[in-house]
Amino acid sequence: xxxxxxxxxxxxxxxxxxxxxxxxxxxxxxxxxxxxxxxxxxxxxxxxxxxxxxxxxxxxxxxxxxxxxxxxxxxxxxxxxxxxxxxxxxxxxxxxxxxxxxxxxxxxxxxxxxxxxxxxxxxxxxxxxxxxxxxxxxxxxxxxxxxxxxxxxxxxxxxxxxxxxxxxxxxxxxxxxxxxxxxxxxxxxxxxxxxxxxxxxxxxxxxxxxxxxxxxxxxxxxxxxxxxxxx
Ligand SMILES: [Mg+2]
Numbered sequence: 001x002x003x004x005x006x007x008x009x010x011x012x013x014x015x016x017x018x019x020x021x022x023x024x025x026x027x028x029x030x031x032x033x034x035x036x037x038x039x040x041x042x043x044x045x046x047x048x049x050x051x052x053x054x055x056x057x058x059x060x061x062x063x064x065x066x067x068x069x070x071x072x073x074x075x076x077x078x079x080x081x082x083x084x085x086x087x088x089x090x091x092x093x094x095x096x097x098x099x100x101x102x103x104x105x106x107x108x109x110x111x112x113x114x115x116x117x118x119x120x121x122x123x124x125x126x127x128x129x130x131x132x133x134x135x136x137x138x139x140x141x142x143x144x145x146x147x148x149x150x151x152x153x154x155x156x157x158x159x160x161x162x163x164x165x166x167x168x169x170x171x172x173x174x175x176x177x178x179x180x181x182x183x184x185x186x187x188x189x190x191x192x193x194x195x196x197x198x199x200x201x202x203x204x205x206x207x208x209x210x211x212x213x214x215x216x217x218x219x220x221x222x223x224x225x226x227x228x229x230x231x
Contacts, residue, residue, distance in 0.1 A: 001218065003194070003229050009169060010116060010230070013178030014126035014133065014149075016200040017223070019140055020104045025067070028098040032071050035090045039078045048074040061153075063129025068095040099132065103139050106200075108224040113145040115227045124149040125163060125176065127183065155183035157191050164191075177226065182209040189214045198223050 015021035033045045040048075052073040053066070060066045071091045076083045116122060122145055126133050130151050137149045152159045164171050174193030178184025179200040188195045189212060196218045197211070211217070220226065 001194070001215065003175065004231075007120065007173060007175040007194075007230075009121045009123060009167060009173065009175070011123050011125040011163075011174060011176045012146075013176070013180065013184045014124050014136065015128065016179045017106065017177060017184070017198055018109050018124070018142060019106060019136065022200065024098055024101045028064075028067065028094050031094050032074075032091065035087060035094070036075060036078055045074070045078065048078055052077075061129060062127060063132045064095050064099045065129060065132075067098065068092065071095070103136065105140065105142075106223065108222055110142070112223050112227055113142060116230060117145045119231065121147045123147050123167075125152060125155070125178075126150070127152045127155050155180075155187060157187045160187050160191055160193070177223070181211050185217060186212050189216050192216075194218070196220060196226060196229075 012018060029046065029049065032049065033042045036045045039045075049070060052070040056066050056070045056073070060069060068091065071094070072083070072088065075087050075091060079087065113122060124137060124142075124146050126137075126149065128151065133151045134149065137143055143149070150163060152163065160174060160176075161171060164174055170192075172192040172194075174188055174191070175196070176184050176188040176193060177196045177198060179198050181197065185195040185197050186209060194216045198220055218229070
């Protein structure tokens, strides 16, 4: 598929596409499991947390604050309705450190953005907690390459159609680059756009999905591979 001259805008997912994210959540879950070790097995803790996250995400969205609620709900149930102070403050410490974890760009990202800057309008298309996402966006130092950062409510077909309309683009003019099949690839392809998949070794259980069949999906291993495709 020839991409050259076909697009004016390029959309980039943020978490685990531009910078590391998921690993910090996995680390936080491991610490939570340890915190609750006296109450049940590691699998029991993980399972309870997963269920409580499923309850809370539709109400409160994504991000570490929802994890605070999910972990507290899970711990409350595992502790039989009596949550010890030490567990609550243990959770709060895990979440605080999660929210302000070290920040690491994914290799090749800056080089790629530098190459594309000035030739395309580059836009971050992310979802999650608005404050957290904008905090990471500014911290990244990548804002100088981007036109702006769009924090989407969710990343479904409807949200991508709204995003295209906002920028006076037709859906087939969307070129999206991201690590999540569910959020970055499937919805974009379903509305007629092109998606480039940059897999990340850690995938959140709530984001898991099989890759759809489409000739408008390109698989790469390193984000730098998009440079010769687009220039
Ligand atoms: Mg992502």
